[in-house]
Amino acid sequence: MRKLISYSLILSSLIVLVSAKPSHENILTKPNIIYIMADDLGYGDIGCYGQKTLKTPNLDKMAAEGIRFTDFYSGNTVCAPSRYALMTGLHMGHAYIRGNGEFPIRENEQVLPKIMQENGYTTAMFGKWGLGQSHNTGSPEKQGWDEFLGYATQGHAHRFYTNNLWAIQNGKCVSYPMDSLQHSHPFITEKAFDFIKKGHEKPFFLYWAITMPHAEMYAPPATLKKYLNSDGSSIFEEKKPFVQMAKGGRSYRSQDKPNANMAAMIDHMDADIGRLIALLKELGLDKNTYVFFTSDNGPHNEGGRDMEFFDSNGSLKGFKRDLYEGGIRVPMIAWGANIPKGKITHEPLANWDVLPTFTNLIRAKTPQNIDGISFANILAGKKIKQKHDYLYWEFHERGFDQAVRKGKWKLVKQKGNTELFDLSTDLAETTNLAVKYPKIVAEMEKIMQTSRADSELFPVKK
Structure with missing residues (x-):
């Protein structure tokens, strides 16, 4: 009799668990x-x-x-x-x-x-x-x-x-x-x-x-x-x-x-x-x-x-x-x-x-x-x-501007300027580090070249 009661309790518990699961799953x-x-x-x-x-x-x-x-x-x-x-x-x-x-x-x-x-x-x-x-x-x-x-x-x-x-x-x-x-x-x-x-x-x-x-x-x-x-x-x-x-x-x-x-x-x-x-x-x-x-x-x-x-x-x-x-x-x-x-x-x-x-x-x-x-x-x-690995943007209203963020680094090519910023120490982008880190600039410029395809609607303006 005790075994029967135990099995009943276990069965009841399983039914509760099974019936509860769909509700949780529906939420997710x-x-x-x-x-x-x-x-x-x-x-x-x-x-x-x-x-x-x-x-x-x-x-x-x-x-x-x-x-x-x-x-x-x-x-x-x-x-x-x-x-x-x-x-x-x-x-x-x-x-x-x-x-x-x-x-x-x-x-x-x-x-x-x-x-x-x-x-x-x-x-x-x-x-x-x-x-x-x-x-x-x-x-x-x-x-x-x-x-x-x-x-x-x-x-x-x-x-x-x-x-x-x-x-x-x-x-x-x-x-x-x-x-x-x-x-x-x-x-x-x-x-x-x-x-x-x-x-x-x-x-x-x-x-x-x-x-x-x-x-x-x-x-x-x-x-x-x-x-x-x-x-x-x-x-x-x-x-x-x-x-x-x-x-x-x-x-x-x-x-x-x-x-x-x-x-x-x-x-x-x-x-x-x-x-x-x-x-x-x-x-x-x-x-x-x-x-x-x-x-x-x-x-x-x-x-x-x-x-x-x-x-x-x-x-x-x-x-x-x-x-x-x-x-x-x-x-x-x-x-x-x-x-x-x-x-x-x-x-x-x-x-x-x-x-x-x-x-x-x-x-x-x-x-x-x-x-x-x-x-x-x-x-x-x-x-x-x-x-x-990186985030990429380009903007065509003023010519052809680009930006890449890779980790802490941000490269901006805008209005004819190339600027490199370390966002971890310079969130306001005040100090251009492009001359100091030419290898980083080259790496980011390569991303700019390879992460895009030419656009039918927005061709690059030379």
Whole structure:
């Protein structure tokens, strides 16, 4: 009888263990994923990355409850190629899109939303797409998005007040009427939150491409009031009121309070992150959802923004359109699911690593012939399995600029100059060591030559 009872207890225990395992496995194999990308947010614009004037309590808390990446890089120093690198896992030496412009993703490319779709995910994107329009191969519904609402092009996204956005309706991307007196960011945000609130039979992948704090410098009015005096003037010193006649969709309208608007945009964005985290907890999704926050490139210095006023690039040199650290090193925070709390990683990574990381997280096949590596192990509190030998960028707007990071070394060929920096002792890239270490320069120049192929869209300008 005792043996029978013992066998029964053992059998009961095994049943409990077996029945418990699928639940745990579901959390690890089919997590929801939310990827948030701000637009032109600098490395120094967030409190946990050193910002002193502006307060970002929700992003700081997200970092304290997750992992903060100190050495994370954008795909490029401007919008479109950086987003292309995110979608394809390719760095700028192999990317089809290597600069800004209305260039669509090609029809048969392996892109992140398609991969998520093929592995049983509902995919949704809200904000700035910038990689194709309704009439070409890059249209969102043709690139794996089930739902989309936002801006199709970079130029259109310069306008927070617009009479239309674009949306997927009945399987096609069509013009979506907007009240031109309504700021687009809060509207798009609510649509993204509505998507999360849906009862999803399948796991979901949400790409929230926030259009702030990109120029033009107009924050949502309700938040802007916090940064105005009773007479309507800015609480900050406004050294450079920006005055320009608006011409077409690509220019920025005049703005007399750019500093107040910059502060309000970052404030509003941070509050939305807090609302997102609260919503996930309310819906019980926080334990089964990964949330990532980053920026598409370094801070801009356009539309009246006084980048130095808020020290937007922190201790880094340069800003948007530079291949110095300030143009390409960006904040990156990971939160949720089984991510350990309060961790910091100094592993050099880039946004072309996101695609293979996500395929690892959902246990899907990773495409071959990409440049990215997975950092899924870091998200589990473990050592990364594979490290980058180097990171590579090139930029074509001002001729042909290149940069390589290999370990502590960074080589920049920009505006006709060759500069070598030791990032371990000179993060601000102040001391050019090229003459002192010619062998290192030669090694890095060889990487620049061998890590790229000629581009059809962006031929090298001699």
